[in-house]
Amino acid sequence: MKKNNIEGWLFVSPLLIWISLIIIIPIYIAFELSFFNVKIIGTSGKFIGIDNYFKLIKSTKFINASINSFYWIIGNAICQTFFAFTIALTINYRFPGKKIMANWIILSFIIPTVVVVVIWKLMLSSSSGIVNSLLINLGILDNATGFFSTPNKAFVSLVLINSWRWSPFLALIILSGLNSINREIYDASKVDGANFIQQFIHITIPNLKNVLFVLGLVGTLLSFNIFDIIWLITKGGPSNATTTLPLLIYETAFTKFRISQAATLSIITSFLLLIFSLFFIKFMAPKEND
Amino acid sequence: MNKILLFIISILFSFNALAVTNVTFWHMEGVPHRVDRIQTLIDEFNSANPDINVTQEVQNWGEIYAKAPASVAAGTAPEILVGIPDFTPILAEMGAAQPVEDFVAELDSKYGFYQKALDQYTYNGHTWAVPLWNMALSVWYRKSDFEKAGISPPKTWSDLKKAAKTLTKDGVYGIGLPGNKQLYTDQTIYSFMVNSGAEEIYNSDGTLRFDNPETVAAYDVYKELYQYSAPDAANWTWGEAEACFASKGCAMILQFTVISTYDSQAGGDADDLGVIQIPYANGKAHRAGTVSYVNSAMIMTEDPAKMEASKKFLSYLMEPGNYGRFINMEPGLFLPITEAGSKDSTYWDDPVVVKYKSQVETMLDNSTRGSLFGFTNGNTFTSISSISAQNLLAQTLQLTLIDGKSPSDAVTEGMEIMSEAIE
Numbered sequence: 148m149k150k151n152n153i154e155g156w157l158f159v160s161p162l163l164i165w166i167s168l169i170i171i172i173p174i175y176i177a178f179e180l181s182f183f184n185v186k187i188i189g190t191s192g193k194f195i196g197i198d199n200y201f202k203l204i205k206s207t208k209f210i211n212a213s214i215n216s217f218y219w220i221i222g223n224a225i226c227q228t229f230f231a232f233t234i235a236l237t238i239n240y241r242f243p244g245k246k247i248m249a250n251w252i253i254l255s256f257i258i259p260t261v262v263v264v265v266i267w268k269l270m271l272s273s274s275s276g277i278v279n280s281l282l283i284n285l286g287i288l289d290n291a292t293g294f295f296s297t298p299n300k301a302f303v304s305l306v307l308i309n310s311w312r313w314s315p316f317l318a319l320i321i322l323s324g325l326n327s328i329n330r331e332i333y334d335a336s337k338v339d340g341a342n343f344i345q346q347f348i349h350i351t352i353p354n355l356k357n358v359l360f361v362l363g364l365v366g367t368l369l370s371f372n373i374f375d376i377i378w379l380i381t382k383g384g385p386s387n388a389t390t391t392l393p394l395l396i397y398e399t400a401f402t403k404f405r406i407s408q409a410a411t412l413s414i415i416t417s418f419l420l421l422i423f424s425l426f427f428i429k430f431m432a433p434k435e436n437d
Numbered sequence: 438m439n440k441i442l443l444f445i446i447s448i449l450f451s452f453n454a455l456a457v458t459n460v461t462f463w464h465m466e467g468v469p470h471r472v473d474r475i476q477t478l479i480d481e482f483n484s485a486n487p488d489i490n491v492t493q494e495v496q497n498w499g500e501i502y503a504k505a506p507a508s509v510a511a512g513t514a515p516e517i518l519v520g521i522p523d524f525t526p527i528l529a530e531m532g533a534a535q536p537v538e539d540f541v542a543e544l545d546s547k548y549g550f551y552q553k554a555l556d557q558y559t560y561n562g563h564t565w566a567v568p569l570w571n572m573a574l575s576v577w578y579r580k581s582d583f584e585k586a587g588i589s590p591p592k593t594w595s596d597l598k599k600a601a602k603t604l605t606k607d608g609v610y611g612i613g614l615p616g617n618k619q620l621y622t623d624q625t626i627y628s629f630m631v632n633s634g635a636e637e638i639y640n641s642d643g644t645l646r647f648d649n650p651e652t653v654a655a656y657d658v659y660k661e662l663y664q665y666s667a668p669d670a671a672n673w674t675w676g677e678a679e680a681c682f683a684s685k686g687c688a689m690i691l692q693f694t695v696i697s698t699y700d701s702q703a704g705g706d707a708d709d710l711g712v713i714q715i716p717y718a719n720g721k722a723h724r725a726g727t728v729s730y731v732n733s734a735m736i737m738t739e740d741p742a743k744m745e746a747s748k749k750f751l752s753y754l755m756e757p758g759n760y761g762r763f764i765n766m767e768p769g770l771f772l773p774i775t776e777a778g779s780k781d782s783t784y785w786d787d788p789v790v791v792k793y794k795s796q797v798e799t800m801l802d803n804s805t806r807g808s809l810f811g812f813t814n815g816n817t818f819t820s821i822s823s824i825s826a827q828n829l830l831a832q833t834l835q836l837t838l839i840d841g842k843s844p845s846d847a848v849t850e851g852m853e854i855m856s857e858a859i860e
Binding site: 386 | 527531608617618680686822826828832835840
């Protein structure tokens, strides 16, 4: 082996060891567990081959959670993209108080999730929440409504709360991309008579392709893995309407006490995410000549 | 010479430090004044027992079902863990919770446990935990609301439906009932099941008997009453119900206690605060009862020294003079489970208990008719942990409240889900 190669391996070895410890070993343990029928963590189980895989893929809970996860990703992608672009484009313009606003919006991302949950639960309460009072006073509602009382309302409320939390973070990333676009292109397009929408479609979006690609990939994976907000607000309810795959894995492991089944779900989920990532990179990655 | 002397003293101190037995006490009473009261008792105990060092670590109910088994697997379990009956079988099955029948018998001979308290922890030939205190669900209301409406406090389900309907007006919900898939909802629906004669979930052979007309009747009346509850009750836990009652948004609620919030946030007029037992199904006065939870302490160590130290600490807590102060960490919530404890002056002399004495006496009386699903009439099977941990009583309720199925269909489906859960 060449000296340079040895040095190279030496330099990357700490990272390789770290990755092995925190990713490869846990995946291996989960993979091994998925072939047993261990119930409570720390106890032993019997080898059952691929029974867990057959059982779970056919189960309605897994199918429903997968569908919920799909809608969760789509809902968040639409809302967060809309909110993030609105915020980023607004801040990108020069106006008094721009700096204060840029700092202010990040608050929703900085404050701990538990605080976010407590605030939103209080604001959306039907007996003492400000949102219900406001909607009733504005004449939009006759009576107070329960924002988490039906499957659809709970799902939409959660998507909006999660989007409120994460959109400013995405907005800052988009904003950094916007700042890198040469202003002269916009000025030239103005001279040519382009309006805001034409500028957005033909200048802004193409110049943000690298940022959008990263956001699309990382944002989807992050959205998929959101657990805290859903668990703390609805615990997957009502009637399992907001149970996504991460919640199903947690429930299976720690309330149903089926550790092996939870490990199986984790392996299936990891596989699905891997497939998504490979397809996304293959088909959505910006090409050099774009 | 001085250095040698210092070295010897250090060594001696080290040995002395090694002789101290450490006991970690996990509980879920995270409210600051409860933590303070427990700490006071721990400090007193540690001062009186220099060879033992007890420390408390506060956990929460939301995570403990996951955290405790994980801590056992990781070898970091506490020596003492406070729990409720349906949590004990999991840890007993893992071999973590130690049998304590001899120790409980010793405490029983001194302080006299109420038999119902022991029933919830005695099965498979052992007693698995030391009962600490009881909690029983009651109906809470304001007497003035009923006087204004010209109705009497309800005794039967018909009375309750009438009261809920009458009291629902002008932004006030007649009754606050949860519909969440959570422990609170398990408790409220089970309290109706008890009052219709459906307290047994299991047959004596371990098969389920959940799907029966009495259970359906309980789910049916719950569904009727739910229309008078707040729209966001599908997401409620204990706190939201208490807040609704304190803010006069709910005329009645089912709760273990409201005394603390009522006293601090709702004016604290003790004469106006009413508490009654859960109404029973028409014609079933003999079935009157409620859901009750005996909280307990599991000893989770096999180390003889740590086990002895843990028993010594628990004996200290159960001693009259300490016991009243211990369960009055939240006055008016935790009820005594020993005869000696019921007479402990440190329990009855607390200012809050003095102020709400009649309410506390009613709570105590209600608790004597308490049952808990899966721990009734000796029909206790460890698989109840799976039903309880997944809140399947509440999930069944959601099938009718949220999904719109008939109570009968919901109960049938609920039993199928339970059967799968206990496989």
